[in-house]
Amino acid sequence: MTSAFEPVLTWNAGVPDAQRIEVSLSRGGYQGLAKVLAEQTPAELIELVKRSELRGRGGAGFPTGAKWGFLPKDGRPHYLICNADESEPGTFKDRFLMETDPHLVIEGCLLAAYAIEAPVCYIYIRGEFLEQTRVLERALAEAREHGYLGRNIRGSGFDCEVYLHRGAGAYECGEETALLESLEGKRGLPRVKPPFPASVGLFGCPTAINNVETLANLPCIVTRGADWYRSIGKEKNTGPKLYCLSGHVRRPGVYEGPLGVPLRELIFEHAGGLREGHRLKAVIPGGSSVPVLTEEHLDTPMDFDSLLRAGSMLGSAGVIVMDETTCMVWTAAKLMQFYRHESCGKCTPCREGTDWLLQILERLEHGQGRAGDIDLLADVCDNIGGKTLCPFGDGAVVPVTSTLARFGEEYEFHMREKRCPTSGTD
Amino acid sequence: MAVTYGESPDPSGQSTLRQRTTLSRRAGRATDARENMVFTPENQARLEEILKRYPPEHRRAALLPALWLAQEQEGYLSPEAMECVARLLQLAPVHVLETASYYDMFRLRPGGRHDIRLCTNLSCSLLGAHRILHWLSRRLGIEPGETTRDGSVSLTPVQCLGSCEKAPMMQLDGRVEGYLSEEKLAQVLSELS
Numbered sequence: 001m002t003s004a005f006e007p008v009l010t011w012n013a014g015v016p017d018a019q020r021i022e023v024s025l026s027r028g029g030y031q032g033l034a035k036v037l038a039e040q041t042p043a044e045l046i047e048l049v050k051r052s053e054l055r056g057r058g059g060a061g062f063p064t065g066a067k068w069g070f071l072p073k074d075g076r077p078h079y080l081i082c083n084a085d086e087s088e089p090g091t092f093k094d095r096f097l098m099e100t101d102p103h104l105v106i107e108g109c110l111l112a113a114y115a116i117e118a119p120v121c122y123i124y125i126r127g128e129f130l131e132q133t134r135v136l137e138r139a140l141a142e143a144r145e146h147g148y149l150g151r152n153i154r155g156s157g158f159d160c161e162v163y164l165h166r167g168a169g170a171y172e173c174g175e176e177t178a179l180l181e182s183l184e185g186k187r188g189l190p191r192v193k194p195p196f197p198a199s200v201g202l203f204g205c206p207t208a209i210n211n212v213e214t215l216a217n218l219p220c221i222v223t224r225g226a227d228w229y230r231s232i233g234k235e236k237n238t239g240p241k242l243y244c245l246s247g248h249v250r251r252p253g254v255y256e257g258p259l260g261v262p263l264r265e266l267i268f269e270h271a272g273g274l275r276e277g278h279r280l281k282a283v284i285p286g287g288s289s290v291p292v293l294t295e296e297h298l299d300t301p302m303d304f305d306s307l308l309r310a311g312s313m314l315g316s317a318g319v320i321v322m323d324e325t326t327c328m329v330w331t332a333a334k335l336m337q338f339y340r341h342e343s344c345g346k347c348t349p350c351r352e353g354t355d356w357l358l359q360i361l362e363r364l365e366h367g368q369g370r371a372g373d374i375d376l377l378a379d380v381c382d383n384i385g386g387k388t389l390c391p392f393g394d395g396a397v398v399p400v401t402s403t404l405a406r407f408g409e410e411y412e413f414h415m416r417e418k419r420c421p422t423s424g425t426d
Numbered sequence: 427m428a429v430t431y432g433e434s435p436d437p438s439g440q441s442t443l444r445q446r447t448t449l450s451r452r453a454g455r456a457t458d459a460r461e462n463m464v465f466t467p468e469n470q471a472r473l474e475e476i477l478k479r480y481p482p483e484h485r486r487a488a489l490l491p492a493l494w495l496a497q498e499q500e501g502y503l504s505p506e507a508m509e510c511v512a513r514l515l516q517l518a519p520v521h522v523l524e525t526a527s528y529y530d531m532f533r534l535r536p537g538g539r540h541d542i543r544l545c546t547n548l549s550c551s552l553l554g555a556h557r558i559l560h561w562l563s564r565r566l567g568i569e570p571g572e573t574t575r576d577g578s579v580s581l582t583p584v585q586c587l588g589s590c591e592k593a594p595m596m597q598l599d600g601r602v603e604g605y606l607s608e609e610k611l612a613q614v615l616s617e618l619s
Binding site: 086087088089090091092095120122126127128129130131161163165166167168169170171182183184185186187188203244245246247248252253254284288318320322326331334335337338341342344 | 479481484486487488489490491493494515524525528529530531532546547548549551552553585586587588589590591592593597600601602
């Protein structure tokens with residue numbers, strides 16, 4: 001994203017008909033797959049990805065090569081799942097990849113399937129992504145016609161099917177064990193872990209679940225090598241990254257840079273800064289489930305470890321920018337509407353707690369706060385975080401705990417004055 | 427291979443029948459006045475193609491795709507549609523209802539001919555989604571969540587649709603309409619049939 005950065009994941013974006021396989025092939029598409037099939041064993045590919053230090057782009061940042069290494073070889077079939085259920089508020093990078101370069105995503109799926117020796121990959125795509133489903137369907141048909149999919153791919157002896165499996169509108173299905181339940185035709189509720197999907201996943205078999213953007217990183221690692229890949233970004237935070245900018249910026253959109261672009265550069269250079277006459281108040285750097293940051297954190301590099309040190313997380317790199325007209329109690333209430341609606345209902349603290357939090361936040365916002373409400377908010381959050389089967393509960397309390405920590409005086413104002421101090425939001 | 431009512435080759439057909447009745451009662455409909463839903467030959471062929479994607483002992487994995495097919499064909503998932511899917515996948519109808527009722531995009535009741543789903547999550551709200559929602563609600567003469575009396579448009583406020591760079595945005599019959607303003611909406615609405 002500095003002037004020397006050359007786009008890797010988005011280099012086909014904006015190219016006419018880049019979704020067509022002929023165009024993709026003419027621009028290096030499927031060269032990584034061809035190279036691996038000709039030169040490498042699955043074990044060698046896993047080793048290569050480990051050396052690249054690629055970390056999962058879905059939010060957790062777990063090393064991809066290590067994740068693959070957990071799948072036991074005990075005779076059961078292995079499955080690969082491409083998690084395309086992108087639903088974290090403020091995030092739209094996977095959608096962008098699928099609609100601009102579907103063959104990059106498919107090539108990534110095939111490489112991962114080869115590495116873990118999976119004969120089948122399911123792309124679990126978000127139900128609302130209708131257009132992206134059509135684009136991928138056509139791309140899969142083209143890949144099949146050109147011999148990149150199905151039996152004996154390009155004469156290598158490697159068989160792999162890639163199927164689209166459409167979700168139907170449930171945020172929770174992005175959580176990997178809930179996704180497995182959903183793919184098996186059930187309600188998308190999380191499973192108790194352990195066992196982890198690597199040992200007991202889809203249909204009871206060893207399963208690797210990787211995010212779309214993670215898989216899209218594989219072709220360049222194969223064609224250009226682990227050393228080249230590690231030269232992008234920072235130590236232990238390597239490779240290119242897609243950042244999603246939205247909210248009160250002039251040029252919202254998807255931007256690609258190395259991992260570790262400072263937040264300030266993303267907001268003020270790439271997204272054009274804030275609207276005329278406004279100043280930055282708060283920014284959520286990684287989708288709605290990560291803690292809010294303020295102006296003092298703008299020089300933080302956008303990578304897994306730096307954001308953790310700054311008290312937030314890279315998450316899905318969905319950067320939501322808010323100016324001084326935004327009320328933080330209103331913001332927390334907006335996000336709590338989301339968590340209350342999307343809580344799957346399996347764990348009581350999350351199912352009941354998100355509803356309580358929303359009620360308290362809404363009465364505060366409407367100037368009807370009751371004595372002790374602020375303490376009650378903190379108490380309810382304390383009884384959700386860490387007390388649920390999946391990370392949803394931890395994420396759901398973050399908008400409240402982080403705005404309380406950084407904008408506590410705004411909560412006090414709502415209590416004391418019985419009104420909202422800002423009028424810019426509805 | 428449509429299996430019609432009462433002809434289920436499944437040995438557990440009797441219990442299936444009981445659960446069918448339960449499904450219908452829930453929807454508040456008379457059991458005997460209903461007709462069976464069957465997939466069109468084209469959709470039947472698509473379903474058979476879909477079934478090949480999953481291990482034969484895990485037919486239930488085809489449930490979401492089968493429900494999508496049924497909803498596309500019928501407009502919504504009626505008790506009859508869910509019973510049809512149950513027969514084809516050898517599931518109890520209540521298991522089909524259990525799954526279908528979890529997902530926001532499956533409609534268990536008929537909706538309007540056109541479907542407006544407006545994002546009201548943070549990024550869209552920062553740029554006026556609620557002003558847009560109120561405008562739409564007034565213009566259509568319905569509350570959010572309702573369908574116009576002539577059955578032409580349903581208006582549903584929804585959570586983040588993953589197109590935050592186009593905020594405020596909505597999906598109209600699945601198609602993304604972004605950078606919404608009152609002027610743009612007036613234009614879009616005037617083009618609806």
